[in-house]
Amino acid sequence: MSIKRTTLLLLTLIIAIFLTACSTNQENEQDTSSEGHGGHEGMDHSGSGEIPEGLQDAENPNFAVGSQAIIHADHMEGMDGAEATIVGAYDTTVYTITYTPTTGGEKVTNHEWIIHEEIKDAHDQPYQPGDEVTVDADHMEGMEGATAVIDSAVQTTVYMVDYTSTKGGDKVTNHQWVTESELSAK
Numbered sequence: 619m620s621i622k623r624t625t626l627l628l629l630t631l632i633i634a635i636f637l638t639a640c641s642t643n644q645e646n647e648q649d650t651s652s653e654g655h656g657g658h659e660g661m662d663h664s665g666s667g668e669i670p671e672g673l674q675d676a677e678n679p680n681f682a683v684g685s686q687a688i689i690h691a692d693h694m695e696g697m698d699g700a701e702a703t704i705v706g707a708y709d710t711t712v713y714t715i716t717y718t719p720t721t722g723g724e725k726v727t728n729h730e731w732i733i734h735e736e737i738k739d740a741h742d743q744p745y746q747p748g749d750e751v752t753v754d755a756d757h758m759e760g761m762e763g764a765t766a767v768i769d770s771a772v773q774t775t776v777y778m779v780d781y782t783s784t785k786g787g788d789k790v791t792n793h794q795w796v797t798e799s800e801l802s803a804k
Contacts, residue, residue, distance in 0.1 A: 667778070667792040669706065670735035670755075676775045679707035680798055689781060691800040693730055696783030701804060705792055706778035710734050711744040712797055714769040717753060719760025728769050731795045732757070733776055744771050757794065774798050 681687050681704045692698040711734040716727045734740055736755035745751060749768045756762040776795040783790060 667705070669708070669778075670733065673708050673710060673733070673735045676707040676709045679704075679775050679777070681707060681777060681801055683707060686804040687777075687779075687801040688804055689779070689796060689800060690802060691730070691796060693796075694783075696785035696788070697781070698784070700781040700784050702777075702779040702781040702796070702801065704777055705780055708733070708776050708778075709774075710776055711771055711773050712776050712795065713737075713745065713771050715751075715753065715766040716769055717761070717764040717766035719758070720762070720764050721760035723760065726758070729758070729761075731776065731797065732766075733795060738763075744773065746771060772797070777801065 683704050683706060685704050687702050687704060689697055689700045689702050712731045713733070714728045714730050715732055716725060717729070718725045732753060732755050734744060736753065737745070738752040738754040740751075745768045747768050747770055751766055751768060753761050753764045753766050775798045777798070779793050779796050780789070780791045781793065782788070
């Protein structure tokens with residue numbers, strides 16, 4: 619009887635170790651899926667396609683709506699080198715900002731990009747580096763309502779794009795924003 623009991627105990631222990639190993643492996647696989655986004659782990663890759671109030675279509679964009687382009691930006695893993703479809707083209711001032719998320723956590727520096735129309739109660743004139751603003755965009759968790767400092771400001775055409783990630787093939791729709799200098803002809 620003790621041999622059966624010992625065998626049963628040993629078998630139970632082996633199964634428990636096996637299940638624990640499988641569980642740990644699954645957790646590690648899930649954890650690594652969000653790594654490598656260059657500080658954009660909380661970024662909402664796909665958007666609703668809603669355009670901020672007051673944003674105007676570009677009159678003569680280098681990349682027309684519906685055309686294809688290659689992305690040369692690494693805002694997120696799998697973006698650089700991806701083939702994009704232009705969903706929208708808009709003339710505005712684009713900013714890099716530094717802010718601390720309203721949800722807590724580490725300061726985000728030189729975040730690319732928010733546009734003039736995504737600044738709460740924005741002035742008519744573009745902001746300058748060093749100006750403090752309140753963000754009215756939710757590209758990343760904790761961004762909306764955050765106080766930010768303008769790091770850079772550039773008048774340009776920005777694009778909303780659809781693309782398929784070069785890392786894993788995930789489809790991203792209505793991504794906001796890619797600047798004209800971050801695109802090239804296909």
